[in-house]
Amino acid sequence: MLVELAVADAYGAGFEYADPAYVTRHNTLAGYVRNPVHPRLGPGRYTDDAQMTLALAELLVSGRPWTREAVAEAFVTAFHRDPRQGYARGFQAFLEGVRSGEEFLARIRPDSDKSGAAMRAAPLGLLPTPADVLHHTDVQARVTHDTPDGVAAARAAALAVHYCRFGLGPVAGVGAWIADRLGSPVWARPWSGPVGAKGVMSVRAALTALAAGGSQSAVLRACVAFTGDVDTVATVALAAASWSAEIDADLPPVLVEGLENGPYGRDHLAAVDAQLP
Template identity: 50%
Template structure:
């Protein structure tokens, strides 16, 4: 799951808020592309979506308590060990300037309704207990996105993974399942460009999963939406990669060309296995 969400993030990063013409010409899954403006993010490199998901995953398999300061500590540590572009500029500077989770919580203004809490919530959905998923997704959201939209989108993103991993129903009923658990309109088709709101990115990810049977088609659909496509792809592939109803057919090139440094492909594969061994029934 972490590998696939990283692929969605890295592939989508080349298309984030680009001109529709670029999407039309290059969204063919044949390669990672260079973003025309974000030149520091090289093709095949993931962004903050994946790095913060790693932090969440690492805390989940640790012996540390699931609490605000520990969550913030894991976010800070993940960034400090591997500083990378992709974060919003002010948040990047914020992480650069602080030293630990305590300082993070003292200085953060956690009132965003954007998609940051949803993009990193996927690993939480591997937990077996639905009540615990809601609790954990809510707590981690409140570190940075303590708003109804921020919390609800994070809970929905985590429950998407849970629904798919534990085969709680047909893929077509994913939206109805979420609607029964989380306030929001999760079960109608998505149309148009993806903006910054967490509920919109999560809604669009649900629609992509419901509409397609292949992981490659889901990824392509996420990018075809245009806008904040790397976040949508991260959320969608985290869940869809866990579904037995989805054909796991991503092109090999997206695996082989994904970054493979210290926290790249091999690290993601190892952490994926640890999550499955520890969390999944």
């Protein structure tokens, strides 16, 4: 799962908020592209979506208590050992200025309803029961996104992974199942058009692409075709799609092999993945 979602993040990063005509022309899965809006994001490099997901995955497999303090410390550690582009400018400056989880919690204003808590929630979907998933997701979400929509989007993203991992129904029914679990019909409503920064937008778009099924390549292209905040859409969707027995695992080798493979790249992601529940 971690490799697939990192591929999705890195591929989607080439198209985040790019002109729709550019997306249409280059969204071919033939390789990574450099984002014309954010050219400092190198092709094949994952962004904050995958880095923060990795932080939570490493915390989960460590066996340490799942607390706000531990979550914050994991975020600080992941960023400072491997600083990278892709974070929102203000949050990146915030991370650069804190050196511990304690300092993070003392200084953060967790009032966002954007997609940060949802984009990183995938590993928590592997926990054995929906109650476990929701508890762990809520703790991590409220560290930075302690708002109704911020938490709900993270819950929906994690539950999508849980639904696919445990084969709880046909992939086309994922949105309806989540809507029933969370008591909100919004998750069963298909998304269309560009995706903004709000977490609910990204997760609804991801569920729409996921529910269409077919193959991982088809899901990835569909995520990017929405335009807007597509790296987050793709990260959420491919995390779940990687577990679905109905969705062919056909990501092009050029994307898998072209994903960065430094100290925290493809091989490290695969090693952590092997330890997840």
